[in-house]
Amino acid sequence: MKQFGLIGKTLSHSFSKKYFTEKFVQLVLKDHVFNLFEIPIIEDFPALWQSKEGLVGMNVTIPYKEQIIPFLDALDDSAQKVGAVNVIKITNNKKLIGYNSDYYGFKTSLEYEISNFKNDIHTALILGTGGASKAVLVALKDLNIDFKIVSREKSKADYTYEELFKCTILPHLIVNCSPLGTFPNIEECPNIPYHLLSEKNMLFDLVYNPAETLFMKNGKSYGAKTQNGLDMLHLQAEKAWEIWNE
């Protein structure tokens, strides 16, 4: 048996389990299983992975993408650059290698959107300072897009949300890396001056449920191009599959 799994604190609504279980059916991989491994504290991780028979790969989610790093044997370039891990491969000699496929998923999805956008994207705002925001930041650097970070706390970023309301113009691209607007809280959205947006702007929401968030709807109403996190989600999952099968 080949076992895969997702590590996190609360995993009731897992995309990965459904995605990979369907993949195993499609590919007729009858000896492959994907399980959810909820752990209350990261210190439970070593005993967990050592107890699972045939475990070859794991995804990592909130709140362990950074906390997992000291428990791994090595990091590949993507995880090293981002400073967070969302994919673990267990090698034949039981070494744990950490990767970051959120970086790949976001960068690939954004490159595609930019290639279909009629305006230039040279500047960006990143909303939120969590694990996903770190992957986005490195991808923007690699794409030579200048960015500023927005947080609820001044000490963590360039701007607070309140300070954005003193601006007269917004950067070309705005990336929502906060969970605001995720089902069931679909009436929430980041507090930014939407009225400054136009058809020259692109709003990228990492949230994928609902498919059109209030952040996107607000942007659209001022003519901005919008993109949700669904392509990114599929791209990062396919990258994880590729890593586990390398």
Ligand SMILES: NC(=O)c1ccc[n+]([C@@H]2O[C@H](COP(=O)([O-])OP(=O)(O)OC[C@H]3O[C@@H](n4cnc5c(N)ncnc54)[C@H](OP(=O)(O)O)[C@@H]3O)[C@@H](O)[C@H]2O)c1
């Ligand atoms: N599409 C994909 O493939 C994909 C991949 C990864 C993540 N995601 C999504 O991206 C989002 C962020 O993920 P994450 O792992 O970075 O989560 P996280 O580590 O919990 O960080 C989220 C950040 O959002 C900000 N935030 C949290 N609650 C907020 C609130 N009530 N109001 C304003 N800001 C708030 C915080 O930044 P400040 O404290 O600095 O304000 C926080 O650090 C989630 O919705 C996740 O599902 C999508």
